[in-house]
Amino acid sequence: MFVFSGHPRFFNQLYAGIDYYSLAARFITEALNPSVYTYEVSPVFLLVEEAVIKKMIEFIGWEEGDGIFNPGGSVSNMYAMNLARYKFCPEIKEKGLSGLPRLVLFTSEECHYSMKKAASFLGIGTENVYFIKTDERGKMIPEELEKQGSAPFLVCATAGTTVLGAFDPLDKIANICEKHGLWLHVDASWGGSALISKKHCKLLHGIHRADSVAWNPHKMLMAGIQCCALLVKDNSGLLKKCYSAKAAYLFQQDKFYDVNYDTGDKSIQCSRRPDAFKFWLMWKALGTTGLEERVNRALALARYLVEEIKKREGFQLLLEPEYANVCFWYIPPSLRKMEEGPEFWQKLHQVAPVIKERMMKKGSMMLGYQPHRGKVNFFRQVIISPQVSREDMDFLLDEMERLAKDL
Amino acid sequence: MAESSSLEHPGLDKAAGEEFLQEAFQILLEEAVRKGMDATEKVCDWREPQELQELLDLELRSHGEPRQRVLERCRDVIRYSVKTCHPRFFNQLFSGLDHHALVGRMITEALNTSQYTYEIAPVFVLMEEVVLAKLRELVGWSSGDGIFSPGGSISNMYAMNVARYRRFPDSKRKGSWALPRLALFTSQESHYSIQKGAAFLGIGTDNIYLVGVDERGKMIPEELEKEIERAKAEGAVPFFVSATCGTTVLGAFDPLGSIADVCQRHGIWFHVDAAWGGSALLSRKHRHLLTGIERADSVAWNPHKMLMVGLQCSAFLLRDSSGLLQRCHGASATYLFQPDKFYDVSYDTGDKTVQCGRRVDCLKLWLLWKAVGTEGLERRVDRAFAFTRYLAEEVKRREGFQLVLEPEFINLCFWFVPPSLRGKEGSADYWSRLGKVSVGATVLRPAPSKP
Numbered sequence: 039m040f041v042f043s044g045h046p047r048f049f050n051q052l053y054a055g056i057d058y059y060s061l062a063a064r065f066i067t068e069a070l071n072p073s074v075y076t077y078e079v080s081p082v083f084l085l086v087e088e089a090v091i092k093k094m095i096e097f098i099g100w101e102e103g104d105g106i107f108n109p110g111g112s113v114s115n116m117y118a119m120n121l122a123r124y125k126f127c128p129e130i131k132e133k134g135l136s137g138l139p140r141l142v143l144f145t146s147e148e149c150h151y152s153m154k155k156a157a158s159f160l161g162i163g164t165e166n167v168y169f170i171k172t173d174e175r176g177k178m179i180p181e182e183l184e185k186q187g188s189a190p191f192l193v194c195a196t197a198g199t200t201v202l203g204a205f206d207p208l209d210k211i212a213n214i215c216e217k218h219g220l221w222l223h224v225d226a227s228w229g230g231s232a233l234i235s236k237k238h239c240k241l242l243h244g245i246h247r248a249d250s251v252a253w254n255p256h257k258m259l260m261a262g263i264q265c266c267a268l269l270v271k272d273n274s275g276l277l278k279k280c281y282s283a284k285a286a287y288l289f290q291q292d293k294f295y296d297v298n299y300d301t302g303d304k305s306i307q308c309s310r311r312p313d314a315f316k317f318w319l320m321w322k323a324l325g326t327t328g329l330e331e332r333v334n335r336a337l338a339l340a341r342y343l344v345e346e347i348k349k350r351e352g353f354q355l356l357l358e359p360e361y362a363n364v365c366f367w368y369i370p371p372s373l374r375k376m377e378e379g380p381e382f383w384q385k386l387h388q389v390a391p392v393i394k395e396r397m398m399k400k401g402s403m404m405l406g407y408q409p410h411r412g413k414v415n416f417f418r419q420v421i422i423s424p425q426v427s428r429e430d431m432d433f434l435l436d437e438m439e440r441l442a443k444d445l
Numbered sequence: 446m447a448e449s450s451s452l453e454h455p456g457l458d459k460a461a462g463e464e465f466l467q468e469a470f471q472i473l474l475e476e477a478v479r480k481g482m483d484a485t486e487k488v489c490d491w492r493e494p495q496e497l498q499e500l501l502d503l504e505l506r507s508h509g510e511p512r513q514r515v516l517e518r519c520r521d522v523i524r525y526s527v528k529t530c531h532p533r534f535f536n537q538l539f540s541g542l543d544h545h546a547l548v549g550r551m552i553t554e555a556l557n558t559s560q561y562t563y564e565i566a567p568v569f570v571l572m573e574e575v576v577l578a579k580l581r582e583l584v585g586w587s588s589g590d591g592i593f594s595p596g597g598s599i600s601n602m603y604a605m606n607v608a609r610y611r612r613f614p615d616s617k618r619k620g621s622w623a624l625p626r627l628a629l630f631t632s633q634e635s636h637y638s639i640q641k642g643a644a645f646l647g648i649g650t651d652n653i654y655l656v657g658v659d660e661r662g663k664m665i666p667e668e669l670e671k672e673i674e675r676a677k678a679e680g681a682v683p684f685f686v687s688a689t690c691g692t693t694v695l696g697a698f699d700p701l702g703s704i705a706d707v708c709q710r711h712g713i714w715f716h717v718d719a720a721w722g723g724s725a726l727l728s729r730k731h732r733h734l735l736t737g738i739e740r741a742d743s744v745a746w747n748p749h750k751m752l753m754v755g756l757q758c759s760a761f762l763l764r765d766s767s768g769l770l771q772r773c774h775g776a777s778a779t780y781l782f783q784p785d786k787f788y789d790v791s792y793d794t795g796d797k798t799v800q801c802g803r804r805v806d807c808l809k810l811w812l813l814w815k816a817v818g819t820e821g822l823e824r825r826v827d828r829a830f831a832f833t834r835y836l837a838e839e840v841k842r843r844e845g846f847q848l849v850l851e852p853e854f855i856n857l858c859f860w861f862v863p864p865s866l867r868g869k870e871g872s873a874d875y876w877s878r879l880g881k882v883s884v885g886a887t888v889l890r891p892a893p894s895k896p
């Protein structure tokens with residue numbers, strides 16, 4: 039069994055489709071096999087990374103800043119957590135956490151699970167991650183944030199949650215963080231690419247007030263796995279101070295060129311892939327307007343699908359989406375007359391896994407399902423690739439009916 | 446490639462895209478692969494950073510560019526990049542190009558998937574398990590666990606975190622605040638990722654006890670014992686020892702058997718950072734360098750170094766097969782790891798990692814291994830050793846060249862003493878003047894001419 043994420047009916051994850059420029063760029067970097075730690079070994083890719091970071095910072099709305107590309111949004115979130123911790127108490131780098139007063143961090147109930155993994159990996163502990171309540175649209179409730187007693191060293195807002203595609207109200211959250219002097223990290227791994235669209239960037243209004251942002255172009259912008267940046271507002275070298283180890287065999291100070299270009303010591307990694315390049319080449323080829331069209335198209339198609347779902351019998355939207363996640367139930371004919379009580383929901387919960395199995399064994403399409411916050415298994419349709427058209431959306435609904443009508 | 450904004454039709458010109466790919470592929474095959482491996486071509490086309498920035502025209506603009514311009518950019522990028530596959534690129538602990546592995550990498554890119562669940566990456570989930578099992582077999586374990594991670598630094602961090610979790614399982618939930626001061630031990634020649642790991646994990650770099658090495662760069666087990674006693678006397682709790690097999694600069698191998706004895710006596714997690722030296726396990730002639738590795742609790746091994754499979758390919762191997770890795774890292778996200786899937790969800794191995802999305806790193810290694818066999822890999826390793834021996838002899842023979850020490854691996858460290866300094870070893874400023882000449886350690890690993 040083989041799964042092709044470039045297929046126009048692959049909707050299973052927060053990445054999909056193929057960009058030919060990105061693919062060519064990836065073939066080039068595979069052939070060159072560089073490691074982006076020093077200018078001497080990787081002159082082109084290091085300079086490209088700096089240029090891309092600078093451009094992404096511009097879209098966030100900072101005058102200047104810093105950043106690095108990482109192997110995943112989860113790792114970007116870890117970087118931000120560690121950086122905020124370092125800013126709060128730089129001694130932790132040398133002394134560790136033992137014996138220190140416990141630090142906590144706040145994030146929303148809808149945050150990505152990497153926040154928990156990060157907390158345990160970094161020695162903070164998953165119990166010290168406090169989950170702030172969200173509203174019925176999956177957005178963090180700022181008043182709930184303000185209510186918390188303890189002072190966190192980090193507040194993490196999410197711009198584009200994994201399941202619902204919700205955007206936390208960044209301005210209100212930033213107000214609270216500023217008032218209390220808290221580090222605000224925005225996990226915009228999924229939603230960050232909306233910044234490229236003049237029409238939709240308002241979803242992230244207030245993001246310039248963040249101290250750090252995680253943004254994964256390999257998701258909505260199809261830059262190719264992996265392409266994940268951590269951007270930092272600080273321009274005083276905090277990232278480097280936090281992470282450097284000054285290894286003498288790599289970062290010699292007596293090189294024949296300006297060693298400030300050796301940016302690898304900002305990373306927790308030693309050898310590192312040239313992940314920014316594929317994004318750069320694609321951006322050069324398409325221009326900002328080309329990338330913007332993509333985002334607009336994906337969200338327009340999502341809107342189309344939502345309207346179709348509302349029109350069709352047997353399909354029920356979970357909520358009005360604000361991004362590219364369209365969450366819905368398919369209710370087979372046999373359940374349509376049933377009252378919406380516990381028995382109905384219990385039966386409906388069993389429908390999605392069967393449909394999923396059937397679609398995969400047939401190979402006609404792929405989309406994901408999950409239970410979430412007390413709601414039984416529902417489908418999460420994600421639209422990304424420009425190859426996808428209305429026909430594919432119609433197909434999705436038709437195929438679901440075909441696969442499930444006997445349930 | 447204009448993209449239609451109408452939702453009626455696909456917004457992607459596949460024919461134009463494929464044509465572009467074909468052209469780009471021809472360019473990279475000629476400029477990066479063929480010329481890159483040609484000894485008569487340059488290893489690097491040096492430019493000062495500011496000049497290179499201008500040449501590359503890095504700025505990202507609102508409008509796109511015609512296809513030919515983009516292809517020119519591909520040429521420029523290749524031209525000004527260092528050719529790490531060049532037969533005279535010896536700068537790092539990786540070099541060369543294997544065509545099978547490169548094909549594996551290109552297929553990986555074309556398929557563009559993440560490796561968290563069986564449904565998403567069925568082939569690669571199964572393949573990863575097979576490859577990891579093979580690596581474990583070479584280590585000497587008939588069972589165990591593991592995962593591919595984005596680099597040896599992160600593999601070492603995994604080891605540190607799993608060791609902490611095993612010793613103090615509550616720390617996953619509660620954090621390290623209430624733990625006693627933890628102590629970890631590694632040699633003075635160890636890789637700096639141990640430092641970065643200690644800082645990142647909240648253990649603290651001050652709590653790394655650096656163990657002395659002998660004149661060959663190998664950890665002295667008696668010193669390790671002393672440091673452990675010292676840490677205990679200071680009220681710290683030793684929880685992790687990292688021995689290195691193939692240190693970064695000198696290529697030294699710590700004496701694993703004696704170190705294992707010490708760890709066993711004190712009940713401390715024994716990790717072996719074999720990121721560099723692990724590949725010697727493939728050679729029946731040279732694997733003795735890692736005698737005792739089967740006594741480790743965990744091993745880091747990077748096939749992207751000596752086996753030339755391409756960055757990144759770093760295995761974190763674990764002797765435990767009780768699911769420790771899963772318990773340590775698992776978060777059971779319900780949108781990925783649903784328990785009610787229609788297949789056996791124990792194949793969904795993604796929750797063992799600290800990553801969510803994760804690259805497929807196993808295909809390039811698997812394809813190479815299938816193509817050349819263990820014997821083919823062994824021949825490569827033996828050949829690299831043989832060439833090192835040859836170079837060491839030549840260095841000894843030639844005037845002006847001086848070995849730093851006899852290599853036991855394939856790091857050859859030497860000074861070039863220019864004529865003006867020869868015979869002046871007694872003078873006070875000899876070493877500082879020599880230090881200005883030197884390019885530091887060189888690593889000899891010629892790409893094999895045949896697989």
